[in-house]
Amino acid sequence: MPTTQLPPRPLPEGTGRDRTMRRVLVILAVVCLVLTAGGLAARSIAAGVEQSRFPEVPAVLAAGSPSSLEVTSSVSDVTVRVSDEVDQVTLALVEQGTDTVPADPAPVKARWVRSTHDGTLRVDVQRPRLEATSSWFDDEHRDLLVLVPPSAAPDLSLAVKVDVGDLSAQGALAGLDLRAITGDIDADGVSAHGSVAARTDVGDIDLALDDDGAHEVTARTTTGDVSVSLPCCETWSVDARAEEGSTDVDAGIRGEGAPLSARTDIGDVSVSRR
Incomplete structure (x- = not known):
């Protein structure tokens, strides 16, 4: 057709x-x-x-053996470790992902501002807040490493505060206080004969105590999940709450004992045995 x-x-x-x-x-x-x-x-x-x-300064600061140390930083990821690599408390600005002090570290643009108040040594680590979008500056994107020798760790109460950045810690100290405004906190294998505290406004908290435990534990965030892992077999006076989210506490943990607070406004809370 x-x-x-x-x-x-x-x-x-x-x-x-x-x-x-x-x-x-x-x-x-x-x-x-x-x-x-x-x-x-x-x-x-x-x-x-x-x-x-900012002037060019040594990337490593030797802080001696204080019994109380407070470290503050505006923008930096911070790693705390008990390490036999050092013979005194040592702070270092290192390349991202590095957990050891380089043998021959290059100077960086920064300020180490030291002061003492009521017996506490304070070190404010100041770095440029703005970073260029090119590779013009070789020392950008530095992490802050805090190394504590084993001989000083049992007598050191350490507080680390950062505005924006993730915090991680490991080791046994006299006391440990980790605080961030925005950032995750990961404290795996920590203990203290005093208190262990982890607080952030926006971020997750993952806290795992080693066998030595702690006299008191606090893990609090406003927005994020909270996970606390405990050694066997002591009981704790547990205050675990999630305003908007789930709360899960393993059987056998609640009872008389040291206070443990694990709380979030928006997120999930988990308290478990290792």
Whole structure:
């Protein structure tokens, strides 16, 4: 059966309104590209200016053998370890993921601000807050490493506070207090004959005590999950609560004993045996 072929029909020409809309979209795209490039350039310039405000200092600070130490940092991941690599408490700004002090560390742009108050040695680690978007600066993205020799650990009460960054810790100390505004806290294999505390506003807390335990345990976050793992076989006076989320405490943990608080506003809480 023969098919009927229709004559070709030309596409309608765009109206003036269509052409105007296309021009507007092109202009908007160009403006967005310019603003993005300008923003990146401005950030790099601002980062360079801020970097220039910081002197080059040794990447390693020897802090002696204090009985009480408070370390503060604005923007940095912090790792605390009891280590026989050092013979005194040592702070080091190291490349990301490094958990040992380099043999020949290069200087970094920073400030080690030391002070003493009521017998507590305070070290404020100041670093440029802005980071360039290129690789112009070789010492960006530094982690803070805190190493404690085994001989000093049993007598050291250590507090670490960071505004933005993750905290991790390991080892037996006289006392341990980890605090972050935004960041996760991972304390695996810690203990103290005093208290162990981990607090963050936004972030998860994973706290595991070794066999020596602690006199008191506190793990609190506003937004995030809380997991506390305990050695066998003591009982604890447990306050475990999740305002919006689940709460799970293993059988045999609740009872008389040292106080243990594990709480979150939004998230899940778990208290278990190792």
